[in-house]
Amino acid sequence: DGGITQSPKYLFRKEGQNVTLSCEQNLNHDAMYWYRQDPGQGLRLIYYSQIVNDFQKGDIAEGYSVSREKKESFPLTVTSAQKNPTAFYLCASSTLGSETQYFGPGTRLLVL
Amino acid sequence: GEDVEQSLFLSVREGDSSVINCTYTDSSSTYLYWYKQEPGAGLQLLTYIFSNMDMKQDQRLTVLLNKKDKHLSLRIADTQTGDSAIYFCAENTGNNRKLIWGLGTSLAVNP
Numbered sequence: 001d002g003g004i005t006q007s008p009k010y011l012f013r014k015e016g017q018n019v020t021l022s023c024e025q026n027l028n029h030d031a032m033y034w035y036r037q038d039p040g041q042g043l044r045l046i047y048y049s050q051i052v053n054d055f056q057k058g059d060i061a062e063g064y065s066v067s068r069e070k071k072e073s074f075p076l077t078v079t080s081a082q083k084n085p086t087a088f089y090l091c092a093s094s095t096l097g098s099e100t101q102y103f104g105p106g107t108r109l110l111v112l
Numbered sequence: 113g114e115d116v117e118q119s120l121f122l123s124v125r126e127g128d129s130s131v132i133n134c135t136y137t138d139s140s141s142t143y144l145y146w147y148k149q150e151p152g153a154g155l156q157l158l159t160y161i162f163s164n165m166d167m168k169q170d171q172r173l174t175v176l177l178n179k180k181d182k183h184l185s186l187r188i189a190d191t192q193t194g195d196s197a198i199y200f201c202a203e204n205t206g207n208n209r210k211l212i213w214g215l216g217t218s219l220a221v222n223p
Contacts, residue, residue: 004154006154040120040215041215042200042213042214042215042216043155043200043213045210048210058210090154090155092155099142099143099204099210099211100143100145100157100160101157101211102157103147103154103155103156103157104154105153105154106152106153106154108152
C-alpha cells in the first residue's frame, strides 16, 4: 500500500526540548516537503528537499532542522529555538518533473 | 509578489451546488490545484488543471479556469454533508517546485 506516513499523530514537547517528527514515503518520490499549519494561516513551507543529501529552507525555517539521508525519509526536528511550536505539521512528497504534492496525515505538536 | 486568495467561508444546503473561488497572481503558473482537508487530517488532492485548459470535469467536481482574470473555481454538484471540509487552492510557480497556497475556504454543508 503506497503512501506517506507521519508519526506520531500527537507529540508533546517540554520547554527547552528538541523533538523529531517522522515522515516516510514509499512512493519513490524524489522531493519531500514540510509544512506548518496554524488556524487561519494556511500552509507555510518550513523546508524542502529535491534530492537525497540536499535540502533548502522554506519561508519559516528558523527553529527547525531537517535531514535527507534516504530517499524515503525526511525527518523534521523542532528545536528549543522555536518559541511557538504548537501547530499541525504536514509532510508531502512529489515525483521528479511534477509539482503535484501528496500529503501525509499530519502530526499535531503540543507544548506542555 | 506571488499570492493566492480565497474567501474564507461558504455555507450551502445539502443537495445544492457549491462554488469555491480562487484568484492568483502568477500568470506563468502551469498547474493549479484543489485540495480538500477534513478535520484533523492531511490534505487530499482533489483535482488539478493545466493552464492551457479552460475546464475540467471529474464526477461531481468541475474546475473552471479564466486565465485572463487569473480566476479559478471549483464547483461541487449535489453537495453532501461529507463534503464539509476546508478547500485549498494552490498554484505552482516553477520556482523549485514550490506551491503557493491560499488560506483555504471552509465549506459548511447544512442538512
